[in-house]
Amino acid sequence: MTNEFLPPGLALQKADEKIMTLNVGPQHPGSGHMRIIVQIDGDYIVACDPDPGYVHRGEEKMAEYRNYITNIPHLERPVIHDSCNVLYPYVLGVEDLLGIEVTERAKYVRVICSELNRCIYTMYWLAIYGIFLGHSTMFMWPAGDRELLIDLMEKISGARVTHAHFVPGGVRNDLPPNFEEVCLRQVNYFEKRIREYAAVFYDNPILISRTQDTGVLSREDAIRLGVTGSVLRASGVDYDLRKKEPYDVYEELDVHSNVMKEGDSYARSKIPWLDMLESCNIIKQALEKMPKSGSVRVKLKPNPKGKGLNSVYKRVESGRGSLGCHIVSDGKVEPYRLKLSVGSFRNLIALPYLLKGEKLGNMPSVYWSLNYWPVEADR
Amino acid sequence: MTNTATGIIRALNSGIKHIATKRFTLRYPEEKLKFVGDGYQFDPSTGVGIAGLKGRHMLFHDHCTGCQLCSIACEGVAEAIAMVKVPDQQKQNKKSIMPQIDYGKCVFCGLCVDACPFYALYMTNDYELSSFTKEGLIYTPAQLQVKPYVAQDSEIIITKWGATHG
Numbered sequence: 236m237t238n239e240f241l242p243p244g245l246a247l248q249k250a251d252e253k254i255m256t257l258n259v260g261p262q263h264p265g266s267g268h269m270r271i272i273v274q275i276d277g278d279y280i281v282a283c284d285p286d287p288g289y290v291h292r293g294e295e296k297m298a299e300y301r302n303y304i305t306n307i308p309h310l311e312r313p314v315i316h317d318s319c320n321v322l323y324p325y326v327l328g329v330e331d332l333l334g335i336e337v338t339e340r341a342k343y344v345r346v347i348c349s350e351l352n353r354c355i356y357t358m359y360w361l362a363i364y365g366i367f368l369g370h371s372t373m374f375m376w377p378a379g380d381r382e383l384l385i386d387l388m389e390k391i392s393g394a395r396v397t398h399a400h401f402v403p404g405g406v407r408n409d410l411p412p413n414f415e416e417v418c419l420r421q422v423n424y425f426e427k428r429i430r431e432y433a434a435v436f437y438d439n440p441i442l443i444s445r446t447q448d449t450g451v452l453s454r455e456d457a458i459r460l461g462v463t464g465s466v467l468r469a470s471g472v473d474y475d476l477r478k479k480e481p482y483d484v485y486e487e488l489d490v491h492s493n494v495m496k497e498g499d500s501y502a503r504s505k506i507p508w509l510d511m512l513e514s515c516n517i518i519k520q521a522l523e524k525m526p527k528s529g530s531v532r533v534k535l536k537p538n539p540k541g542k543g544l545n546s547v548y549k550r551v552e553s554g555r556g557s558l559g560c561h562i563v564s565d566g567k568v569e570p571y572r573l574k575l576s577v578g579s580f581r582n583l584i585a586l587p588y589l590l591k592g593e594k595l596g597n598m599p600s601v602y603w604s605l606n607y608w609p610v611e612a613d614r
Numbered sequence: 615m616t617n618t619a620t621g622i623i624r625a626l627n628s629g630i631k632h633i634a635t636k637r638f639t640l641r642y643p644e645e646k647l648k649f650v651g652d653g654y655q656f657d658p659s660t661g662v663g664i665a666g667l668k669g670r671h672m673l674f675h676d677h678c679t680g681c682q683l684c685s686i687a688c689e690g691v692a693e694a695i696a697m698v699k700v701p702d703q704q705k706q707n708k709k710s711i712m713p714q715i716d717y718g719k720c721v722f723c724g725l726c727v728d729a730c731p732f733y734a735l736y737m738t739n740d741y742e743l744s745s746f747t748k749e750g751l752i753y754t755p756a757q758l759q760v761k762p763y764v765a766q767d768s769e770i771i772i773t774k775w776g777a778t779h780g
Contacts, residue, residue, distance in 0.1 A: 386770055440618040
């Protein structure tokens, strides 16, 4: 078999005395379900070619064969830890297509679920980031403290991971009795806990020496490459969709977006942590402002249909950046086309630029700081 | 240099403080978590669900009419529900068919509960469904009729010495 029939990376490289090609992944624990083809000269990375697609499941095609309600359980599978946020743009889009007005209480419940899920996702990511930098305390602590919020989500939606809680027209069920009190208590404790991470992890000189000034992404490059979310905000661009394009009730809440100017791995790993503190703040505000009673779900007709040929694009701020959903309807019960635009995939494009000239040992710290979730990027 | 030293001492100190805190983990088979309510339920008259754990289903034979709406709701999701003949004759169930659920396929989304207009299908707190065989995961209407007993003895308690499952 000649080289042109083989996928990239498997092709035989021209023998070179200095450059070696190395496949990291797709089954390497340090890469997630994807492959990074790196060319190294001694200990330094000369070139890097990320190769996603190992866990592609055809979510977008699957969505064309299911109606607007049965699409819900499979569309949250790309990021099961962030399942409320990954459904959020889809639900907003379908509501727009079907012309449904959601009640005020449902919007607040959605904001609370979305922020809880953002924290759950970020804690999982932080646990992985910690263990790949060899910091096993930072693996155990977030994995344990996640439980406080998973417990809250289990009380709301009845499932620990894949909630299937958001539906077009609101949410599936109302909050359980005296949930506000339990939520406030556990979120306060959670906030106190994550503040302790500063001493162990973020102010730790070992972490700082490993991550500071590695993989620097300048403000201009960040804008040019089109990265989103925490990566963009770590490079000094104040862009948070909760603030810039508020959806649901975010405009009534006081949202502060965290920005750092450095653009290195340290800033990229610190922004999600600051976002978690901000999420706790938003949850507390939402619990206070939420209407104390009222319906949370608008009754839909069975098998709702879009009105004629129509298309809608909605996006939200997920744990990994802007998450958009483009739905095209042709008046049938199924969407004609559904396209997910995810933050992970956009952030991956920065990887070859960041890794060039870095040491191979710095690869985990740069790669995981991109807040990249392979399953979401492959969809 | 002093910065590095104080940083490491701060990190160690923060870790040492945790010797005095309570154990957060749960000794699972001996202790089990407490849930809200009796599982996820749905009220078709208002169209809103009632919060609860989405565990194994419970089927009320005296309400089920064999309309197959749960099976249709599952078609695009997991195809876990099959309608089977049941021996007992119910007045409202002319065809004598009721759902049989394959928990090897079920994703516990609860859309079948939302689809049922006759208050016949609910979910319960039973989450321990493991079986040695694939057939053992298929629950017949007679098995779904049984109300499960679920031990619930601990929930998260936040004390001065940290959170714990008490």
